[in-house]
Amino acid sequence: xxxxxxxxxxxxxxxxxxxxxxxxxxxxxxxxxxxxxxxxxxxxxxxxxxxxxxxxxxxxxxxxxxxxxxxxxxxxxxxxxxxxxxxxxxxxxxxxxxxxxxxxxxxxxxxxxxxxxxxxxxxxxxxxxxxxxxxxxxxxxxxxxxxxxxxxxxxxxxxxxxxxxxxxxxxxxxxxxxxxxxxxxxxxxxxxxxxxxxxxxxxxxxxxxxxxxxxxxxxxxxxxxxxxxxxxxxxxxxxxxxxxxxxxxxxxxxxxxxxxxxxxxxxxxxxxxxxxxxxxxxxxxxxxxxxxxxxxxxxxxxxxxxxxxxxxxxxxxxxxxxxxxxxxxxxxxxxxxxxxxxxxxxxxxxxxxxxxxxxxxxxxxxxxxxxxxxxxxxxxxxxxxxxxxxxxxxxxxxxxxxxxxxxxxxxxxxxxxxxxxxxxxxxxxxxxxxxxxxxxxxxxxxxxxxxxxxxxxxxxxxxxxxxxxxxxxxxxxxxxxxxxxxxxxxxxxxxxxxxxxxxxxxxxxxxxxxxxxxxxxxxxxxxxxxxxxxxxxxxxxxxxxxxxxxxxxxx
Amino acid sequence: xxxxxxxxxxxxxxxxxxxxxxxxxxxxxxxxxxxxxxxxxxxxxxxxxxxxxxxxxxxxxxxxxxxxxxxxxxxxxxxxxxxxxxxxxxxxxxxxxxxxxxxxxxxxxxxxxxxxxxxxxxxxxxxxxxxxxxxxxxxxxxxxxxxxxxxxxxxxxxxxxxxxxxxxxxxxxxxxxxxxxxxxxxxxxxxxxxxxxxxxxxxxxxxxxxxxxxxxxxxxxxxxxxxxxxxxxxxxxxxxxxxxxxxxxxxxxxxxxxxxxxxxxxxxxxxxxxxxxxxxxxxxxxxxxxxxxxxxxxxxxxxxxxxxxxxxxxxxxxx
Numbered sequence: 001x002x003x004x005x006x007x008x009x010x011x012x013x014x015x016x017x018x019x020x021x022x023x024x025x026x027x028x029x030x031x032x033x034x035x036x037x038x039x040x041x042x043x044x045x046x047x048x049x050x051x052x053x054x055x056x057x058x059x060x061x062x063x064x065x066x067x068x069x070x071x072x073x074x075x076x077x078x079x080x081x082x083x084x085x086x087x088x089x090x091x092x093x094x095x096x097x098x099x100x101x102x103x104x105x106x107x108x109x110x111x112x113x114x115x116x117x118x119x120x121x122x123x124x125x126x127x128x129x130x131x132x133x134x135x136x137x138x139x140x141x142x143x144x145x146x147x148x149x150x151x152x153x154x155x156x157x158x159x160x161x162x163x164x165x166x167x168x169x170x171x172x173x174x175x176x177x178x179x180x181x182x183x184x185x186x187x188x189x190x191x192x193x194x195x196x197x198x199x200x201x202x203x204x205x206x207x208x209x210x211x212x213x214x215x216x217x218x219x220x221x222x223x224x225x226x227x228x229x230x231x232x233x234x235x236x237x238x239x240x241x242x243x244x245x246x247x248x249x250x251x252x253x254x255x256x257x258x259x260x261x262x263x264x265x266x267x268x269x270x271x272x273x274x275x276x277x278x279x280x281x282x283x284x285x286x287x288x289x290x291x292x293x294x295x296x297x298x299x300x301x302x303x304x305x306x307x308x309x310x311x312x313x314x315x316x317x318x319x320x321x322x323x324x325x326x327x328x329x330x331x332x333x334x335x336x337x338x339x340x341x342x343x344x345x346x347x348x349x350x351x352x353x354x355x356x357x358x359x360x361x362x363x364x365x366x367x368x369x370x371x372x373x374x375x376x377x378x379x380x381x382x383x384x385x386x387x388x389x390x391x392x393x394x395x396x397x398x399x400x401x402x403x404x405x406x407x408x409x410x411x412x413x414x415x416x417x418x419x420x421x422x423x424x425x426x427x428x429x430x431x432x433x434x435x436x437x438x439x440x441x442x443x444x445x446x447x448x449x450x451x452x453x454x455x456x457x458x459x460x461x462x463x464x465x466x467x468x469x470x471x472x473x474x475x476x477x478x479x480x481x482x483x484x485x486x487x488x489x490x491x492x493x494x495x496x497x498x499x500x501x502x503x504x505x506x507x508x509x510x511x512x513x514x515x516x517x518x519x520x521x522x523x524x525x526x527x528x529x530x531x532x533x534x535x536x537x538x539x540x541x542x543x544x545x546x547x548x549x550x551x552x553x554x555x
Numbered sequence: 556x557x558x559x560x561x562x563x564x565x566x567x568x569x570x571x572x573x574x575x576x577x578x579x580x581x582x583x584x585x586x587x588x589x590x591x592x593x594x595x596x597x598x599x600x601x602x603x604x605x606x607x608x609x610x611x612x613x614x615x616x617x618x619x620x621x622x623x624x625x626x627x628x629x630x631x632x633x634x635x636x637x638x639x640x641x642x643x644x645x646x647x648x649x650x651x652x653x654x655x656x657x658x659x660x661x662x663x664x665x666x667x668x669x670x671x672x673x674x675x676x677x678x679x680x681x682x683x684x685x686x687x688x689x690x691x692x693x694x695x696x697x698x699x700x701x702x703x704x705x706x707x708x709x710x711x712x713x714x715x716x717x718x719x720x721x722x723x724x725x726x727x728x729x730x731x732x733x734x735x736x737x738x739x740x741x742x743x744x745x746x747x748x749x750x751x752x753x754x755x756x757x758x759x760x761x762x763x764x765x766x767x768x769x770x771x772x773x774x775x776x777x778x779x780x781x782x783x784x785x786x787x788x789x790x791x792x793x794x795x796x797x798x799x800x801x802x803x804x805x806x807x808x809x810x811x812x813x814x815x816x817x818x819x820x821x822x823x824x825x826x827x828x829x830x831x832x833x834x835x836x837x838x839x840x841x842x843x844x845x846x847x848x849x850x851x852x853x854x855x856x857x858x859x860x861x862x863x864x865x866x867x868x869x870x871x872x873x874x
Contacts, residue, residue: 048778050774050777050778078782078783081780082780082781082782083780084780085777085778085779085780086778086779086780087780090778090779091775091778093771093774093775093778095771098770098771098772099771099772099774099775100772100775101772101775101776101790101794102772102794102868102869102870103793103794103797103867103868103869103870104790104793112776112779112781112789113779113780116779116780116781116785117780148869148870150869150870151869161775164775164779
């Protein structure tokens with residue numbers, strides 16, 4: 001149906017896609033997997049005719065049935081492309097918030113596709129939009145029609161995008177990382193929806209993702225892209241059981257797996273369950289949430305006590321104790337007369353962290369995990385309950401290595417900064433920075449470089465170095481690998497594990513991705529709507545989750 | 556409704572503070588209205604008599620309270636310097652009422668010119684892929700913004716008045732005599748006011764549109780099969796107008812509050828000229844009311860801008 005032959009695309013002389021050929025047959029789901037910069041999105045945009053003006057097609061062509069949509073050396077026929085765009089092929093983008101026009105009702109935005117390609121008008125068009133909203137699982141389609149993007153949740157916005165792509169039943173839907181910006185539970189729903197649509201309408205789908213596992217669940221054929229080339233093509237089984245290319249092998253090994261771990265402190269401790277007992281009803285019973293939450297908290301306190309006793313027996317020192325912590329934040333009102341509202345974001349958190357332990361904290365965006373870490377760090381004083389530090393204040397590793405390093409300073413300066421605050425002498429500072437560079441796996445030449453010369457993974461190494469240079473005992477890592485590619489993620493996780501053993505650190509490791517937390521943590525806490533709903537030894541929690549919500553996260 | 560209440564209260568507080576500040580400023584700056592009226596040769600008795608007539612012999616606070624009380628009752632006071640007839644001074648309300656239409660009409664014409672020309676120009680500029688047009692408009696707008704307004708006024712008089720003979724410079728026609736003639740004369744000072752503002756607004760709109768064109772939703776619109784025109788007018792323009800509205804609001808406030816330099820160059824009897832002469836003659840009642848008027852215009856225009864935002868941007872009214 002669609003044929004891409006020998007396609008090469010470059011941006012101002014830099015090649016983004018190199019001699020790529022493949023074809024898509026009706027009803028087929030093809031997954032393109034690759035890391036950022038691998039050319040997977042550029043391939044999709046070329047196919048859609050959405051390349052930026054600076055891009056040039058150096059070789060090859062794209063044919064849709066018998067029509068040549070694009071050919072190297074020929075000027076782009078925009079009229080022709082516009083006829084295909086939206087009606088015979090359509091696209092779902094990554095970020096549903098910014099991909100919808102913020103000042104236009106979403107119903108109108110979907111209806112625009114009808115205006116462009118059909119004769120439908122007025123009430124008829126509206127009806128068609130409402131019916132497609134129903135089909136993609138948007139309840140209250142009337143209300144959704146009249147909503148603006150900011151009034152909808154991320155999942156609903158992505159459903160609107162899918163409705164927009166689906167409304168004229170195109171032969172090809174291209175989905176570019178359609179779930180990356182969404183929470184885990186919503187991700188699963190969107191993937192299920194895409195699968196269902198494919199089954200019902202038999203349209204072909206090109207699914208672009210960085211996540212091999214996701215491609216495996218959805219696609220019938222997977223193509224792995226690396227440096228603008230397709231390095232391997234095959235069915236998911238072939239790719240996973242018998243990868244041929246070295247890069248594919250590396251990609252598969254880097255995917256967080258729940259493999260059995262050896263050598264951790266948890267194994268030395270009693271393996272007895274310490275998960276909260278029998279409180280599945282938190283989700284279902286809306287009315288009694290508060291009392292159930294209290295019950296959970298009480299149970300967890302008992303669990304904590306047990307754990308504490310064991311740790312004391314083993315001679316581990318307590319590093320941090322959080323008891324009965326409620327965290328609030330003020331909703332500022334900037335006008336002259338507005339009062340301040342207080343909003344509770346963490347509810348009754350109660351836990352301790354011991355020497356050499358890694359405590360994982362898992363939850364979706366908005367669950368309060370970052371608010372909890374800010375309270376522990378002392379950045380938010382607006383809390384009740386107790387936070388006791390038994391060592392010096394913790395250090396922090398941040399999520400985004402691109403924006404958290406001052407671009408004007410050298411790496412050496414950045415690494416020395418925490419020591420400068422502590423008034424350490426110049427020579428000692430430099431020596432400590434050099435030692436830290438060696439520890440984080442970078443050579444001495446990096447001392448004089450600037451952050452802009454470093455890759456994302458290298459920058460995150462610097463952030464880690466900054467956190468560790470004062471030789472703390474306790475480090476909070478808030479989504480330290482979420483902004484990185486999978487292969488880099490694995491390297492950073494290794495580094496963090498090694499440094500932990502070497503320097504005897506304790507981590508509070510925060511992530512939305514339970515599989516990453518699994519790799520490193522001794523114990524895991526699951527947080528939802530501000531409450532820690534489940535806590536347990538990692539293996540125990542994985543093999544025997546108590547809460548429905550935890551099961552969804554694990555699925 | 557609560558929102559309106561808050562806005563109203565803050566308007567009143569601001570106006571009160573402005574009036575106090577103006578009053579205090581007048582106490583501090585050197586120069587005395589009595590000496591300015593009678594000259595330095597007057598006898599002390601005559602000075603004291605005039606001081607009493609004007610109420611200047613009373614303590615500062617009492618004078619302010621009396622003045623404020625009058626204003627609240629709708630009596631804006633009388634000018635110290637302008638007389639209505641031989642033995643009656645000109646009430647401030649009448650004085651300003653006579654000059655305000657000149658400034659307001661001038662502002663209205665200028666604003667129509669600014670909006671009607673700058674918005675299509677900005678869109679055209681953002682839309683065009685012609686390198687020549689881009690460079691041409693870039694140089695033209697930069698030039699228009701850089702030239703000081705008095706020189707622009709002189710230039711307009713020279714080109715339209717002396718070379719093209721479209722009007723006779725200095726022959727201002729009062730709106731009492733002929734309204735059409737009045738408007739016909741005002742067009743030229745309005746052009747002088749509008750030119751730099753048109754340049755600024757067009758440039759601002761172009762930049763806003765180019766910024767919006769980089770947004771993800773533009774790519775979505777293209778993926779639906781929208782043409783460039785449809786993307787520009789159907790999606791980008793409305794979003795790009797948001798910052799432009801604030802900008803135009805600032806310009807409106809500036810123009811309505813009086814274009815002092817241009818009124819001077821074209822010798823128009825508007826608010827701007829009245830303000831200058833009243834300050835130099837220490838005509839306190841006139842200055843105080845004019846300053847309040849300007850403060851009110853600025854706050855009111857910003858209020859309207861705020862309202863417009865609420866109508867145009869659903870993200871704001873939703874909160």
